Amino acid sequence: MRTAVAAIGVLGLAVALTWWTGTAQAQKTDGKQNQRTQICTLKVSGMTCGGCAAAVKMAANKVDGVKDAKASLEKGTAEVTYDPSKTNPEAIANAITKNTGFKAEAPKKDNKR
Numbered sequence: 001m002r003t004a005v006a007a008i009g010v011l012g013l014a015v016a017l018t019w020w021t022g023t024a025q026a027q028k029t030d031g032k033q034n035q036r037t038q039i040c041t042l043k044v045s046g047m048t049c050g051g052c053a054a055a056v057k058m059a060a061n062k063v064d065g066v067k068d069a070k071a072s073l074e075k076g077t078a079e080v081t082y083d084p085s086k087t088n089p090e091a092i093a094n095a096i097t098k099n100t101g102f103k104a105e106a107p108k109k110d111n112k113r
């Protein structure tokens, strides 16, 4: 009798543990999905002053799906935070090039894991 009770206890614990682990994993996955933005660094050539950087930043911010953009005149880059379900580094780079005339290039291997 005691063995049976103990067995049920162990079984219950195992079930509870499985459930808990499953829940924890589900939450982890959800957390990942909720974190919807990615950051890419685009190479931007031709910026010569703060106005250029501001124009690049504005052009990147206008792209649908872009959450935030910073342009660095010194480094010749634009750091763009975007929603990967709405846009991608190539599209952002193309929009920058089209709207500002500065050649923007998306990183070749960034964010592809």
Ligand SMILES: [Cu+2]
Residues within 6 Å of the ligand: 047, 048, 049, 050, 051, 052, 053
């Ligand atoms: Cu300028």
